[in-house]
Structures are given as structure tokens and as C-alpha cells.
């Protein structure tokens with residue numbers, strides 16, 4: 001896009017990490033009129049770090065993986081050091097006893113699955129492209145069914161913990177294509193504890209905050225209510241609780257299925273958007289006295305039958321838990 005493009009007024013809906021990274025990239029490339037609209041009174045969206053007695057606690061995303069190339073690049077640009085707490089990644093049974101991530105007897109199967117993975121994944125190179133346009137139909141089925149079909153029973157478990165805890169949903173529902181966007185060799189290596197995970201002293205939200213500081217026009221408590229066309233101009237008319245704004249282009253990073261109520265769409269578009277399943281997550285923070293310094297996963301509390309139930313551990317285990 002030439003200079004004229006850079007004079008365009010660009011609106012971005014949502015100041016989560018996606019919206020803020022977009023604003024930062026556009027402004028770095030010389031776009032002069034970029035407006036970010038955020039309905040909440042804070043930036044970060046699902047990256048939400050809170051402070052309590054001088055410490056940071058995460059109410060959304062917890063960690064980064066060293067394989068997050070872009071995140072690592074941004075950390076360098078924003079002088080963000082990876083100096084947060086070193087996270088222990090234990091695995092526990094529902095009674096609080098430590099278990100291993102992969103049961104010993106399944107290790108040979110895991111080694112075999114891990115070896116087969118690169119050739120299996122090479123069939124799905126298209127999945128690395130942005131979007132879901134090129135997805136082969138065999139990846140429409142739930143990830144767990146795809147794993148079963150391909151004899152990846154151990155890998156399926158390894159992925160379940162992270163996928164579920166990262167807030168992406170449940171393996172038995174989520175289409176394989178969606179999971180496989182995340183399933184690359186480097187991420188997998190991070191998952192099985194070969195490499196460390198990344199955390200920040202100011203919490204996950206720190207990167208969003210630093211990006212927000214660079215945004216020239218960020219509007220908090222600005223809820224986008226309606227998106228339409230401005231008659232005869234080719235511009236978009238965006239109605240917000242803070243008034244009506246006009247843009248040449250609009251980028252929407254908020255939950256897509258809500259667009260149905262915000263825009264005039266044709267029947268096919270409505271049908272598609274209404275099919276998007278949005279996982280609602282409640283995150284609870286507890287104050288627990290004498291809590292041992294450990295963190296980890298309870299695979300036995302994940303999976304279909306356990307959804308929407310907080311299952312505290314028996315008190316003798318002294319383990320404090322939150323829910324993600």
C-alpha cells in the first residue's frame with residue numbers, strides 16, 4: 001500500500017494482545033490514524049495480571065513458550081526481561097499425589113508417536129497459513145478422534161493438559177485443525193518439559209501495557225455496538241457508547257460470533273458466525289494459607305465429565321488450586 005494507504009483511518013476493535021500488536025505494527029509502518037476501541041477499562045483482554053500485596057497473579061494467560069517467535073521478538077523490542085517466577089510443572093492425581101506426565105509404561109509408545117509425528121504433520125503444511133481456508137476435511141473432526149485414527153494415544157494426553165489449561169477448550173470437542181495450529185515440533189518440545197516456559201515479573205499483561213503506551217489513539221471503556229456503511233463514501237460507520245466514528249478500514253479482534261448482532265450480514269455469513277463456539281472461562285483466585293510453592297496440572301480433573309466443577313483436593317494434601 002502506498003502513502004495514500006497510510007493516511008487511511010483504521011479502526012481496531014479490542015485491545016487484547018491481538019488488537020494492540022496490530023496497532024503497534026501499523027503505526028511502526030507509518031500508518032498515522034489508528035484508533036483502538038476497547039470496551040473494558042483496561043488493556044490485555046484475556047491477558048489479565050492482577051497485583052496483590054506486591055505480587056502479580058494471573059487471571060488469564062499464564063506463560064509463554066520459548067517457541068513463540070513473535071513474542072520473543074517483541075520482548076526484545078520492549079526491553080521485557082523473562083525474569084518472572086520459574087514455574088514448576090508438576091502433575092497430580094485428584095488426591096494431590098504427584099504423578100508423571102507420561103506414565104512410565106507408555107514411554108515407548110510416546111517415543112514411537114513422537115518419531116512418526118513429523119511425517120504425519122508434513123501432510124498438513126497448509127495449516128501453518130493464517131486462517132482456516134485450506135483445512136483438509138479430515139481435520140474437521142475433534143482432535144481426540146483424529147489422534148485415535150492415527151494411533152496417537154499418548155500425544156493426545158500430552159496435548160490435553162496444555163490445550164485445556166491455555167483456555168482453548170476440550171480435545172473431545174475442538175476440531176483437529178484448531179489444535180494443530182498450535183501443534184508444531186517446538187511447542188511440543190516445550191510442552192514435554194524439555195525447554196522452560198516464560199513468565200514476566202509484571203505478569204503476562206506487561207507486553208500489552210507496553211504496546212498500549214505506544215498507541216497514539218487508544219480508547220478505553222469504548223464499546224463497539226454497531227458496524228455499518230456510511231452512505232456514499234465507502235467508509236465504515238462504527239457506533240460506540242462514546243459516539244459514532246468513521247473508518248476506511250476496520251479490524252475486528254473481539255469474539256467473532258458477536259458480530260452477528262453488530263452488523264448487517266447475509267444468511268450464509270450469519271450461519272457461519274453462529275457456528276463459532278466460544279469457550280467461557282471463569283478464573284477464581286483464592287487466598288490459601290501455608291500454601292506450598294508448587295504449581296501444576298490435575299489431568300484427572302480435565303475432560304468432559306469435569307467441566308464446570310471445581311473439585312477441591314482433600315485438605316490433607318495442602319494444595320491450593322484455582323480453576324482455568
Ligand SMILES: Cc1cc2nc3c(=O)[nH]c(=O)nc-3n(C[C@H](O)[C@H](O)[C@H](O)COP(=O)(O)OP(=O)(O)OC[C@H]3O[C@@H](n4cnc5c(N)ncnc54)[C@H](O)[C@@H]3O)c2cc1C
Pocket residue numbers: 013014015016017018019037038039040043044045046047059060061062063064065165166167168222223224225253254255281283324
Ligand atoms: C484461562 C486462560 C488461560 C490461558 N493461558 C494461556 C497461556 O498460558 N499461554 C498462552 O499463550 N495463551 C493462554 N491463553 C490464551 C490467550 O490468553 C489468548 O489467546 C489471547 O490473550 C487472546 O488475545 P486476543 O487479543 O486475540 O483476544 P482477547 O484477549 O479476548 O481480546 C479481545 C478484546 O476485545 C474486547 N472487546 C470485546 N468486545 C468488544 C466490543 N464490542 N467493543 C470493544 N472491545 C471489545 C475485549 O474486552 C478484549 O479486551 C489463555 C486463555 C485463558 C482464557
